[in-house]
Amino acid sequence: xxxTIKTETLDIEGMTCASCASFVEKSLTRTxxxxxxxxxxxxxxxxxxxxxxxxxxxxxxxxxxQAGYGVTERAPDTSAADxxxxxxxxxxxxxxxxxxxxxxxxxxxxxIMPLSMLMLWPAMMxxxxxQWLNYGLLLLTLPVLLYSGREFYTSAWxxxxxxxxxxxxxxxxxxxxxxxxxxxxxxxxxxxTSRGLMPEVYYDTTATIIALILLGKVLELRAKTQTSAAxxxxxxxxxxxxxxxxxxxxxxxxxxxxxQLNDLIVVRPGEKVATDGILEEGHSAVDEAMLTGESLPVxxxxxxxxxxxxxxxxxxxxxxxxxxxxxxxxxxxxKLVEDAQGSRAPIQRLADKVSAIFxxxxxxxxxxxFVLWFDLAPVEARLPLALVNFVAVLIIACPCxxxxxxxxxxxxxxxxxxxxxxxxxNAEALEKAYQVNxxxxxxxxxxxxxxxxxxxxxxxxxxxxxxLLQIVAAVERQSEHPLAEAVVRYADAQQxxxxxxxxxxxxxxxxxxxxxxxxxxxxxxxxxxxxxxxxLPAAVRQQADALLAxxxxxxxxxxxxxxxxxxxxxxxxxxxxxxxxxxLQGMGIEVxxxxxxxxxxxxxxAAQVGITRYFAEVLPQDKAGKVKELQAExxxxxxxxxxxxxxxxxxxxxxxxxxGGGTDVAMEAAGITLMRSDLQGVVTAIELSRQTIRTIxxxxxxxxxxxxxxxxxxxxxxxxxxxxxxxxMLAAGAMALSSVSVLTNSLxxxxxxPLKN
Amino acid sequence: xxTTEIIVTLTGLAxxxxxxxxxxxxxxxxxxxxxxxxxxxxxxITVKGGYSPDVIEVERGKPVQLSFxxxxxxxxxxxxxxxxxxxxxDLPAFKTTLxxxxxxQAGTFPFTCGMGMLRGSLVVK
Numbered sequence: 001x002x003x004t005i006k007t008e009t010l011d012i013e014g015m016t017c018a019s020c021a022s023f024v025e026k027s028l029t030r031t032x033x034x035x036x037x038x039x040x041x042x043x044x045x046x047x048x049x050x051x052x053x054x055x056x057x058x059x060x061x062x063x064x065x066q067a068g069y070g071v072t073e074r075a076p077d078t079s080a081a082d083x084x085x086x087x088x089x090x091x092x093x094x095x096x097x098x099x100x101x102x103x104x105x106x107x108x109x110x111x112i113m114p115l116s117m118l119m120l121w122p123a124m125m126x127x128x129x130x131q132w133l134n135y136g137l138l139l140l141t142l143p144v145l146l147y148s149g150r151e152f153y154t155s156a157w158x159x160x161x162x163x164x165x166x167x168x169x170x171x172x173x174x175x176x177x178x179x180x181x182x183x184x185x186x187x188x189x190x191x192x193t194s195r196g197l198m199p200e201v202y203y204d205t206t207a208t209i210i211a212l213i214l215l216g217k218v219l220e221l222r223a224k225t226q227t228s229a230a231x232x233x234x235x236x237x238x239x240x241x242x243x244x245x246x247x248x249x250x251x252x253x254x255x256x257x258x259x260q261l262n263d264l265i266v267v268r269p270g271e272k273v274a275t276d277g278i279l280e281e282g283h284s285a286v287d288e289a290m291l292t293g294e295s296l297p298v299x300x301x302x303x304x305x306x307x308x309x310x311x312x313x314x315x316x317x318x319x320x321x322x323x324x325x326x327x328x329x330x331x332x333x334x335k336l337v338e339d340a341q342g343s344r345a346p347i348q349r350l351a352d353k354v355s356a357i358f359x360x361x362x363x364x365x366x367x368x369x370f371v372l373w374f375d376l377a378p379v380e381a382r383l384p385l386a387l388v389n390f391v392a393v394l395i396i397a398c399p400c401x402x403x404x405x406x407x408x409x410x411x412x413x414x415x416x417x418x419x420x421x422x423x424x425x426n427a428e429a430l431e432k433a434y435q436v437n438x439x440x441x442x443x444x445x446x447x448x449x450x451x452x453x454x455x456x457x458x459x460x461x462x463x464x465x466x467x468l469l470q471i472v473a474a475v476e477r478q479s480e481h482p483l484a485e486a487v488v489r490y491a492d493a494q495q496x497x498x499x500x501x502x503x504x505x506x507x508x509x510x511x512x513x514x515x516x517x518x519x520x521x522x523x524x525x526x527x528x529x530x531x532x533x534x535x536l537p538a539a540v541r542q543q544a545d546a547l548l549a550x551x552x553x554x555x556x557x558x559x560x561x562x563x564x565x566x567x568x569x570x571x572x573x574x575x576x577x578x579x580x581x582x583x584l585q586g587m588g589i590e591v592x593x594x595x596x597x598x599x600x601x602x603x604x605x606a607a608q609v610g611i612t613r614y615f616a617e618v619l620p621q622d623k624a625g626k627v628k629e630l631q632a633e634x635x636x637x638x639x640x641x642x643x644x645x646x647x648x649x650x651x652x653x654x655x656x657x658x659x660g661g662g663t664d665v666a667m668e669a670a671g672i673t674l675m676r677s678d679l680q681g682v683v684t685a686i687e688l689s690r691q692t693i694r695t696i697x698x699x700x701x702x703x704x705x706x707x708x709x710x711x712x713x714x715x716x717x718x719x720x721x722x723x724x725x726x727x728x729m730l731a732a733g734a735m736a737l738s739s740v741s742v743l744t745n746s747l748x749x750x751x752x753x754p755l756k757n
Numbered sequence: 758x759x760t761t762e763i764i765v766t767l768t769g770l771a772x773x774x775x776x777x778x779x780x781x782x783x784x785x786x787x788x789x790x791x792x793x794x795x796x797x798x799x800x801x802i803t804v805k806g807g808y809s810p811d812v813i814e815v816e817r818g819k820p821v822q823l824s825f826x827x828x829x830x831x832x833x834x835x836x837x838x839x840x841x842x843x844x845x846x847d848l849p850a851f852k853t854t855l856x857x858x859x860x861x862q863a864g865t866f867p868f869t870c871g872m873g874m875l876r877g878s879l880v881v882k
Contacts, residue, residue, distance in 0.1 A: 007820060007859050038820065047820050047857065087847045094830065094850075155831040158806020159875070163780055166806075166833050166874035221832070342838060342845030355873040360780035364773040371769035375762045403872025407838075426843060 005035055008057050010046040012039065013070035020069065027067035031055055034063075057327075058261075084235055095221050102218050105148035105211035109204070112140050116204035130199075134186040137203040145179060149210040165359035167398045173363065174394035174728065175209050178202040181387050200384055202391075209395055209732040216736025220400070223743035226750070227408050230415020231341070234334050237290050237309040242274030243267070245318060263321045267312045275308040275321055276328045282317030286310050291329055292660060292675040293421025293684075336423050336673075340414040341407075345427035347696055348406040351703070355403055362397040362711070366390050369715040385716075388728060392714035396731035397707055401738040405699035408746035413692040416752050421660070421675035422685045429671030432655040433689035438635040439584055439682060440627060442649075443595035443602070445642040446659055446679065447581075447609055448571040452483055454490035455552060456568030458543050463564050469494060472557055472567070474501035475514040475521050483555065484512065486569055487523075511555070522558040523567075534558050540566060551601035578609040580679035585610070587686065590635075594618050594626050620645035624652040640674075640682055657682055684754035695749055699742045706738050787812040798822065802877070804837075804848060805829045808868075811877035817863050823856045823879075836871030839879070845871075 015021055021039040028037035028046060033054025039046045048060055061071045115137055118124045145153075149171075156172035159165055182201035185192055189199035241253045245264040256274055259265065265274050273286065285297035288310045297313045300306055306319050309330045325331065344352075373386035410427045417424050424430050444450050459465045473491035476484040478501060501521070504514040510531070511524015522528055526544075529536065536544070536556070540563050544554045547568040555567040581591050593614035595602050602616035615626050623641075627649050630637045639646070639653030642660075650656030650669040658670035660677050674681030714731055718724040758766075788800055788810035798821045803809050805828040815821045827834060827848040837846045837856070848854045860866070860881040867878045 005859075007857075009857065047822075049820070049859070087849055090849050091835075094832065098832075151831055155806055155829070155833055158829065158831075159833075160806070162805075162807025162809055162811065162875075163783060163785070164807035164811075164875050165780055166870075167872075168831070168833060217832070338845065339843040342840065343843045344838075344840030352869075352873055356876060357781070359874070360776050363776050367769045367773045367776070371766050374765045375758065399874070400872055403874060407871065 005049050006052045008048050008050065008060060010048065010057075010060060010064060011072035012044050012046050012064060013072050015039075015044060015069060024064055024067050024069055027063045028060060031059060031063040034060070084232060088232075091221075091225065095218075095225075098214065098218055098221060101148040101151075102211065102214040105144045105207060105214055108140050108144050109207040109211040112137055112144075112207045113204050115140075116201070131186075131189065134182075134189075134199075134201050134203075137201060138183065138186050141179065141182075141203040141207050144207045144210050145175070148214060149175060152210075152213075165363070167359070167400050169359050170362060170394045170398050171209070171213055173366075174391045175206045177387065177394075178209075178391050178728065179206045181383075182206070196380055197383060202387070205388075205391065205728050208729045209391075212729070212732040212736045213395075213398075216739055219736070219740045220404075220743060223740065223747060224408070226747055227411040227743075228341075228415070229750075230412070230418060231334065231337055234290075234330065234337065234415075234418060237272075238330060239272040239274045239308065243271075259321055259324055261321055261324060264318055265321060266316065266318045267306075268316045269312055269314055271312050273306050273308055273310045273312060273319070276323035277306055277319035277321045279304050279306055279317055279319045282315055284315035284317050285313045287313055291333065291421070293419065293681075294676045294678075333418055333423060333675075336425065337414050337418050340424045340426050340430075341411050343410075343426035343428065345406055345410060345431045345696070347431055347693065347700070348427075351402050351405060351700060354704075355399055358397075358399045358402070362394065362399075365397075365711060365715065366393040369393050373716060385725075389714065389716045389725065391728040392726045392731045393711060395728050395735055396710040396714040396726065398735045398738075399703075399707065401699075401703035401706060401742045404739055404742050404746075405703050406696050408743055409692050409695045409699060409749060412746050412749040413688055413695075413752070416749060417685070417688055420681075420684050420688075420754055422681055422688060423673040423675065424685075425671050425673070429655055430689045430692055432636075432671060433638065433686055434693040435636045436589060436638040436655060436686060438590045438592060438630055439638045439640060439686075440592045440594055440630060440649075440653065441581075441611075441679070442623070442639075442641040442643075442646055443593055443597065443605055444571060445677070446640050447577045447593065447605060448573050449677075450571065450642070452486040452553070452569045453572045454486055454567055455570050455572060456547055457490070457565070458540075458547075458568070459565040460537070460540055460563055466494075466496065468557065468559070468565050469496045470499050471516045471519075471521055471559060472523060472565075474499045474516045475504065475512055475523055477501070478504040478514060479506060479512050481506070481512070483553065483569055484523075487555070487567060519560040523555055525554070526556060529556050529558055529563065532558070532561075534561060534563060536563055551598070551604045573605060573608055574678065576678050576680050580683050581609050581611060583680075583683045584686070587683075587690075589686070592630065594623065596620065621648075623649035627652040638682070638686070640679070642677070657685060680754065687754055688752060691749060691752055695745055699745055702742060702745070703738070706734070710734065785810075785812050787814060789814040799824065801826065803828050804834045804875075806831070806834070807875050808877035812880060813877070814880045814882060815860055817860055817881050820857060820859045823858070824853050825856065826853045827851065833872070834870050834875055837868065838871060838873075839866065839868040841866040 012024055024046060025037050025039040028034055028048055033051045034048055036049040037046060064071050118128060152168045152172045155168035159169055182203050185199035185201050192199040239256055242256055242259045243266045244252050244254050245266055246252060251266055259275055267273055279300050279302055283301045286300050286306060287297045289295050290309055291307055307329045370386045370390040373389050374382050377385045414424050441447055459468045469491050473488055473496050476487040501514040501516045506512045507524060507528060510528035513522050522532060544566055547554050552568040552570040555569060557565045584591050591611050593606050593611045595616055596618055597616060599616040602614050606614045618626055623646060627637055627639055636654045638655045638657060639649050640657045641650055642658065647669040650658060656670035657672045657674055660675045672685050714726045716725055798815065798819055800813050800823050802823060802825050804825055825837060825848055827850050830850045835848055837848050842858050844856060846854055846856060863881050865878050865880050867876060869876050
C-alpha cells in the first residue's frame with residue numbers, strides 16, 4: 001500500500017457553516033501539489049492528499065490560513081499519550097472487575113466442590129436429602145453463572161447474532177449445557193428416575209470451569225499488558241514542557257504542545273531535549289540511547305541536530321526548533337513500532353485460516369461426540385457420558401493460545417528492537433531477516449565511516465611534527481574541501497594550536513596555498529608541487545608510494561619551497577565493523593562487500609574486516625544487480641546501505657537494512673532501519689528476528705499440538721483402549737494454562753539482549 | 758438403535774448442519790461507504806460480539822473513515838487489527854474510534870479482533 005502520495009489530516013479552526021468548509025477545501029485544492037482535499041465540517045477535519053515533493057504540511061496550513069481559518073496544531077504524541085492513558089485506565093478497571101468475578105467464582109466453587117463430593121460417600125448420602133442438596137448447589141451456582149460468567153454468555157449471544165463464534169461461544173455452550181442438564185435434574189428429577197437414570201448434577205463442573213477460565217483470563221490480561229510495555233515507555237519519554245526563549249531573551253516554561261517551529265529552546269544539564277532542532281548556542285554531550293541504542297553520550301556543538309526525548313548530560317545549550325509533534329524522530333519511531341505491531345507475519349497465515357473456521361468446527365465435533373456417546377454407551381450411563389464429553393471437547397478446544405501465538409511475540413520483539421535502535425517496519429521484515437544467509441554490505445558509510453580521515457602524518461626529515469601540523473591546520477581551516485576538513489579534525493584531535501594564515505587561495509583540482517608565519521605553504525596533490533617546481537626527495541617519494549599502495553589519498557606539504565611532509569587520508573573502518581562481521585560469520589552468515597572503489601582499496605578494506613568475497617568498482621546503478629546476482633545463487637540476501645543510491649538495492653534484497661545516518665529514501669526502501677551507524681545493529685536485528693521466529697514457532701507448536709491432541713482425548717477416543725476420559729474441569733485447567741504458557745513464552749523475548757563480541 | 762437414539766442422532770446432525778450453514782454460508786450484511794455532505798466517505802461499524810456491518814465496500818484511491826463504535830465491554834473485541842494496512846488499535850468500550858485509511862489496491866482485506874476470532878472485511882473496488 002505504498003505510494004508517493006501522502007495524506008495529511010488537519011484540524012481546522014473557525015468554520016461556522018458548510019460554505020466555510022467548501023471555502024477551505026477550495027483553497028487547499030488550489031495549492032500546488034495537492035491532489036485532493038476534502039473538508040468535513042462536522043468533524044472539523046481536512047483530509048488532504050498531496051505530493052510531498054511539491055507541498056508540505058506547512059504549505060497546507062498556509063493555504064488554510066489564507067482562506068481565513070486556522071489549523072489547530074496537533075501534538076500527536078501528547079494526544080497519543082492521553083489516548084493511551086485513557087485506554088490504560090479502562091483496562092485497569094476491566095482488570096479489577098475481572099479479578100472480582102474470578103474471586104467470586106473461586107470462593108463459591110470451593111464451597112460447591114466438597115458439597116458435590118458428598119455423593120461419593122454412601123453413608124453421607126443417606127443422611128442428606130439429595131433434592132435439597134441439589135437446590136442448595138443450584139443457589140450457590142447461580143451467582144457464578146450470572147455474575148462471574150455472565151460475560152461469556154452475552155458475548156456468545158452477541159457473536160451468534162453476528163454469525164461470529166469466539167472462545168466465549170465454546171465456554172458458554174459448554175458450561176451452559178452442564179448447567180441446564182443439572183437444572184433439569186434438580187427441578188424434575190422424576191423425568192430421569194422414571195427412565196432408569198440417576199438425576200446427576202454438574203454444578204461443580206460449571207462453577208469450576210468458569211473459575212478456571214477466569215483465572216486464565218486474569219493471568220492473560222496481566223501478561224498482555226506487558227507485551228505493549230515498549231510503546232508505553234517510548235511515549236513516556238516525551239518531555240512535558242520546554243523552556244522557551246522569548247525574543248526579548250526572557251525564558252519561560254511552556255507545555256510541549258505550544259512549542260512551534262523556529263522557537264528557540266534552552267536545555268540545561270540533566271534536562272530532556274523538548275523536541276527536534278538544531279543547536280545554536282553552547283555545546284554539550286547528549287544521551288541518545290533512547291532513540292539509537294547507543295550507550296555513549298554524543299557530543300553536540302553548534303549546527304548539530306538534537307532530538308526530542310534525548311537527555312542532556314553536561315552543558316547548557318540553546319536550539320532552534322525544526323520539528324514538532326508527529327514529525328519528530330520519537331513520534332516517527334513510535335509510529336513505526338505501532339505499524340509493525342499491527343502488521344501480520346506470513347507465518348501467521350495458517351493460524352489465521354484455522355482461527356476463522358475453528359469454533360464452528362469444534363461445536364460440530366462436540367455435537368458429534370455427544371451423538372456417538374449417546375448411541376454407543378450403555379443405556380443407563382449414555383446421557384451423562386455424552387454430556388461430560390460434549391462439555392470437555394468444547395472447553396479444551398478454546399483457541400486463544402492459537403490467536404495469541406504470533407501477535408504477542410511480534411509485539412514484544414518490535415518493542416525490544418526499538419529499545420536497541422533497531423526499527424522493524426513490519427512483521428514480514430522480521431520473518432525475512434530470520435531466513436537471511438548472506439549479508440551484502442555497502443562499504444562506504446556502513447563498514448567505513450563514509451568520510452575521509454587522516455590515517456598517516458609523515459613529517460619530512462628535519463621537521464617538527466607539532467609545528468608542521470599547526471601550519472597545515474592554519475591553511476586547511478580556511479578551506480571547505482572535505483579532505484581539508486579531515487585534516488582539521490585530525491589537527492584538533494592532536495590538540496594542535498591555532499595560528500593565523502593569510503593569502504589563502506584554493507587551487508582547483510590541486511589543493512590550496514597560503515602564507516603562515518611569513519612562509520609560503522602549499523598543501524595538495526603531486527601536481528600542485530610539480531607545477532610549483534618543487535622536487536620530491538627520493539625518501540619522501542618512497543613514503544608516498546607506500547601510502548598509495550594502501551589505497552590512501554596522499555596530500556603533499558611544502559613550506560618555503562621545500563617538501564615538509566605527507567598526509568595519508570582514507571575512509572576509515574568503524575571500530576565495531578570487524579567484530580560485528582565476525583559475529584555475523586559466527587552465526588553462519590556469509591558477509592559480502594560491495595564498493596565503487598577500485599579492487600585495491602576493496603581488497604584492503606575486506607582484509608581489514610575479515611571479508612573474503614567482495615565486488616569492487618560497482619557503479620551505483622549496478623548495486624541492485626549485484627543483489628540479484630547473489631539471489632540467483634539461491635541465497636537469501638540482506639542488504640545494508642545508507643545512501644539514496646542504495647535504495648534500489650535495499651528494495652531488491654530479501655530484506656533491506658538502512659543505516660541510521662541514512663536518507664529517508666533509503667529508510668523508505670528498507671524493511672529494517674538501524675538508528676545507529678554501526679554494523680552491530682545488523683547482528684542485533686538478525687539475532688532478534690531469529691529469536692522471535694523461534695518463539696513464534698514454539699508458540700504455534702504448543703497451540704496446535706494442544707488442540708490436536710486435546711480434542712480427541714476430550715472426545716473420549718482413548719476410552720475404548722485405556723478407559724481414559726478427560727474431566728471437563730481438567731480440560732478447563734489445561735485450557736487456562738495454554739494461553740498463559742504461550743504468553744509467558746513470548747514475554748521471554750523481553751530478556752533479549754544483543755550478543756556482542 | 759432405539760427411538761431416542763434415532764432422535765438424538767438426527768437432532769445432532771441437523772444441529773451440526775445448522776452450525777455449518779449459519780457460520781459459513783448464510784448471507785452477510787454488506788455496507789458501502791457513503792459520502793457525507795463534505796465528501797468524506799464514512800462507514801459506521803458497531804462492535805458487539807462481531808462487526809456490523811461486517812463487509813464494507815469502498816472505492817479504490819479514495820480516503821475512507823471507518824468509525825468503530827464498541828458497544829460492549831467484553832475483552833474479545835477490545836483490539837482491532839487491519840494487517841494489510843498495518844493498523845492495530847485499541848477500541849475503548851462505549852466509545853467511537855476513528856480509523857482513516859486510503860486503500861490503493863483493489864481486493865478483499867480482512868479485519869479482525871486481536872485474536873482473529875471476530876472477522877470482517879474491507880472490499881476495495
